[in-house]
Amino acid sequence: MASTYLLPYPLPLTPPPASASRCRVPMASAAPLGVTVSTSESVGQNDLLIVGPGVLGRIVAEKWQQEHPGCQIFGQTATTDHHSELTKIGIIPSLKGPRVGQKVPYVIFCAPPYRTDDYPGDLRVAASNWSGEGSFLFTSSTAVYDCNDNGLCSEDSACVPIGRSPRTDVLLKAENVVLESGGCVVRLAGLYISLPRG
Numbered sequence: 605m606a607s608t609y610l611l612p613y614p615l616p617l618t619p620p621p622a623s624a625s626r627c628r629v630p631m632a633s634a635a636p637l638g639v640t641v642s643t644s645e646s647v648g649q650n651d652l653l654i655v656g657p658g659v660l661g662r663i664v665a666e667k668w669q670q671e672h673p674g675c676q677i678f679g680q681t682a683t684t685d686h687h688s689e690l691t692k693i694g695i696i697p698s699l700k701g702p703r704v705g706q707k708v709p710y711v712i713f714c715a716p717p718y719r720t721d722d723y724p725g726d727l728r729v730a731a732s733n734w735s736g737e738g739s740f741l742f743t744s745s746t747a748v749y750d751c752n753d754n755g756l757c758s759e760d761s762a763c764v765p766i767g768r769s770p771r772t773d774v775l776l777k778a779e780n781v782v783l784e785s786g787g788c789v790v791r792l793a794g795l796y797i798s799l800p801r802g
Contacts, residue, residue, distance in 0.1 A: 656715025709738030
């Protein structure tokens with residue numbers, strides 16, 4: 605039975621209706637994380653793979669564990685730099701790529717596009733890790749909308765035409781990979797921006 609998960613961002617984790625190209629979920633606040641997971645070889649019906657378990661991915665893991673105690677949460681990263689941190693919060697880390705073993709029923713891809721040379725290809729690999737049950741979700745960006753006049757912009761607004769901007773081309777091509785795989789795309793605001801850190 606499909607259910608809707610309340611997350612601090614509008615992230616759908618249920619399969620889209622046949623007629624939908626994007627999914628919507630209401631917003632909620634985050635709660636403290638108390639995660640413990642097993643590292644067994646079998647994949648459970650609520651196990652989750654997070655490709656890009658950074659800030660957003662960790663919030664998803666926290667809420668997912670609250671909804672599905674005892675499930676396994678796998679996290680794929682571009683480097684091993686944060687693997688010990690992920691393990692401490694109950695995420696089973698590995699480097700990104702095809703999973704060895706069974707596919708998982710839930711996959712969320714929230715890795716940024718600037719850490720790879722083939723973002724759509726990374727989405728294809730993530731889709732290959734999905735069992736086809738549950739859902740496959742890609743967190744894209746509102747940057748794909750052709751809104752630059754400070755006017756209103758909605759999900760019905762036109763997208764930047766392919767070829768005008770390499771930045772939006774990458775996102776739109778990645779979205780198409782997900783939709784062709786039967787997954788969901790949600791366009792979030794303010795995800796892939798560069799701010800000085802200090």
